[in-house]
Amino acid sequence: MRAISRNALNKLVRWMSRIKILTIIEMEFRRIVSSKKFKLMLAIMILPDIIYLLSLSEISPALGGVKVCLEEFWRQAGEFILDFWTGLPAQLLAILIASELIAGEFDEGTFKLLITKPIRKSSIVLGKWMAFVLCMIVISLPALFLLALIISIAYRGGWNALSSLISHDVMIGEGAVLLGLITYGSFTMLLSSSFSKPLYAALTAFTFLTLYQLIVPGLSWLENPAKYTLSYHLGLFLEECGFVLSPGGRLYEGDLWISLLAIYSLNCLLLVLSIMIVYRREVK
Amino acid sequence: MTENVIETENLTKFYGERCAVYRVNLRVPRGVVYGFLGPNGAGKSTTIGMLVGCLRPTYGKVRIFGLDVFRHRTKIMERVGYLPEKPVAYRNMRVEEFLEYMGRLEGLSRGEAREKARELLGFVGLGRLAMKKVETLSAGERQRLGFAQALIGDPELLILDEPTSNLDPVARFEILSKIRWLASKKGVTTFISSHVIPEVSRVSDYVGIINNGSLIAQGHITDLVAQEEDEYIVRVSDPKRLIDRLRERDYVLEVVSEGKDGVRLKVDINNAHNLWIELPELLVEERLALYEFKPIGDPLEKLFLRKLGVFQ
Structure with a gap:
């Protein structure tokens, strides 16, 4: 089984090399990581952890232990993920990074260079999107890991608590953050494929997403209008994976697999539309 | 029949109502340097x-190496x-890093791309700038x-x-020599667009x-300028004797x-080599001292201006 997986992985890597996606991923990843926006986003993602650390008061020894660490992590991570790490501050920065993926190349004039090389336009779009995903992993994982570390130390959970958090809950939290940021990024990349200036793509994405998140939950003619926002499904994801977000019971109801399918389908649709737009666009 | 590397069929481009390119039928044979001439705004780019x-x-089609450009x-x-x-x-990016990236997009491995990048930087005279950032290069260096x-x-x-702009x-x-060398020694077909006629004429x-x-004219440069006369100025010690001898040809x-000691003559371009x-034989026979001999104008430039209707 392991040999089959390794074989399949090798074939995938060779195919990706042949269509030059790996080259695009590497270059785009390096470009994003060396940018000021990335460094700013990394600092902002860690900010809630710093504030949490500074706000911690003396914790009674009776309140320590692995179980307490888990509960505290669920509560804090859930709040940070839904309000901050996939909330407006992180959305804005993800949008700013994603807006440059295609529109940045048009603005600089370098898209002409790319499409006159023997590389498919779909490889360009997919490669840049994958680089964006990798960057979001690099941005979000330290923040979650740091939170797990702070809680394990503050609540005296020790190595047992930390290893338990890292092996399961940090990964779940990372999954939720990625689902959120990647979806916002995919939407922004669609706009980036349509505009020639990253600023226009960023402004349009941010305006649309902000208005959507403000208006839709207030639509009384929809049954449970909050269900039509991404943050609801991220909350559902966290609860279904074991996070206890509220001591009073579940906050989110729904079918996890339908939510995941919807998010996955939305991202696929956004990617396909981005590729179609790039294929149709002329480069003057 | 020579195989054509580039073939276009009634190639046409409209931007709204404005026609930028109309029914262009290009035929670029393999292994040649093809100069694509036109004034600014003619539709070259x-x-x-x-x-x-x-x-x-x-509408229209573009085929390169016999394949449709948009399908292949x-x-x-x-x-x-x-x-x-x-x-x-x-x-x-740094200069070498950029070139290496372009090489990898061409399908070269990392090592091959790096080696090729270094070789090409030497070829174009940018070897010493390999580690500089691209944004610090001058316009001419970016062209190279x-x-x-x-x-x-x-x-x-x-x-x-426009390969020689900003240079x-x-x-x-140097660049034109390299283009000519690539065509002659490596058989690279080159399609150059320019509005600098002497450069196109040279390569x-x-x-x-x-x-x-x-497209108002297309063909082998010698065939195209065959109808254009070639003009020279010759300055000698006794222009009248030279004029009499030249009229026999x-x-x-x-x-x-022309002036005190000059002779202006027009010759048939096909026999200009005569x-x-x-x-020199005439000058020796008539014992004339030669002070100057230079061509006037460029036949290609004359063809170009005549085709554009600037002069007949």
């Missing part, structure tokens, strides 16, 4: 945009190198880098849009002239005195 797949024709773009671009009119590069980028994939066809005279000479085997979006179409052989 639009035509090139359609050749490399950046622009979609309103990736396969064609493996054999094509392109230099845009305004060379661009990733500003935050753009030329190197076009060569990184060892192309069989080079499409160069000083020495650099222009090109074939020429196409475009004006107001239409049937390839001399017109000969008049002048080069017989003039």
Whole structure:
């Protein structure tokens, strides 16, 4: 089984090399990581952890232990993920990074260079999107890991608590953050494929997403209008994976697999539309 | 029949109501340097945009190496190198890093791309700037880098849009020499777009002239300028004796005195080489001292201006 997986992985890597996606991923990843926006986003993602650390008061020894660490992590991570790490501050920065993926190349004039090389336009779009995903992993994982570390130390959970958090809950939290940021990024990349200036793509994405998140939950003619926002499904994801977000019971109801399918389908649709737009666009 | 590397069929491009290129039928044979001439705004860059797949024709077809550009773009671009009119590069990359990236997009491995990048930087005279950031390069240096980028994939066809713009005279000479060398020694077909006629005249085997979006002349440079007379100024010690002798020659179409010691003559371009052989003999026979001998104008320039209707 392991040999089959390794074989399949090798074939995938060779195919990706042949269509030059790996080259695009590497270059785009390096470009994003060396940018000021990335460094700013990394600092902002860690900010809630710093504030949490500074706000911690003396914790009674009776309140320590692995179980307490888990509960505290669920509560804090859930709040940070839904309000901050996939909330407006992180959305804005993800949008700013994603807006440059295609529109940045048009603005600089370098898209002409790319499409006159023997590389498919779909490889360009997919490669840049994958680089964006990798960057979001690099941005979000330290923040979650740091939170797990702070809680394990503050609540005296020790190595047992930390290893338990890292092996399961940090990964779940990372999954939720990625689902959120990647979806916002995919939407922004669609706009980036349509505009020639990253600023226009960023402004349009941010305006649309902000208005959507403000208006839709207030639509009384929809049954449970909050269900039509991404943050609801991220909350559902966290609860279904074991996070206890509220001591009073579940906050989110729904079918996890339908939510995941919807998010996955939305991202696929956004990617396909981005590729179609790039294929149709002329480069003057 | 020579195989054509580039073939277009009624290539047409409209931007709304405005026609940028109209029914252009290019034929670029293999292994030649094809000079694509036209004034500013004639449609040169639009035509090139359609050749490399950046622009979609309103109608018409583009075939490179016998393949349709829009259906087989990736396969064609493996054999094509392109230099845009305004060379661009990733500003935050280092020169060698940028060239290496372009090489990897051509399918070279990391090591091969690095080696090829270093070789090409030497070839275009940018070897000492390998570790500099692209944004610090001058316009001329970026032009050379753009030329190197076009060569990184060892192309069989080079499409160069104004390759000598932003270059000083020495650099222009070097680049044109390299283009000629690539065509002669490596068999690289080169399609150069330019409005600098003497440069095109110097390196090109074939020429196409475009004006107001239409191809108004195309063919081997010698065939095209065959109808154009060639003019010279000769300054000698006794111009009258030279005039009398030159009037006997049937390839001399017109000969008049010019100033105190000059003779202006027009010769049939097809037999102009006879002048080069017989003039020294005439000077020796008549015991005339030669002070100056220089051509006036460029036959290609005259053809170009005549086709554009500037003079008849």
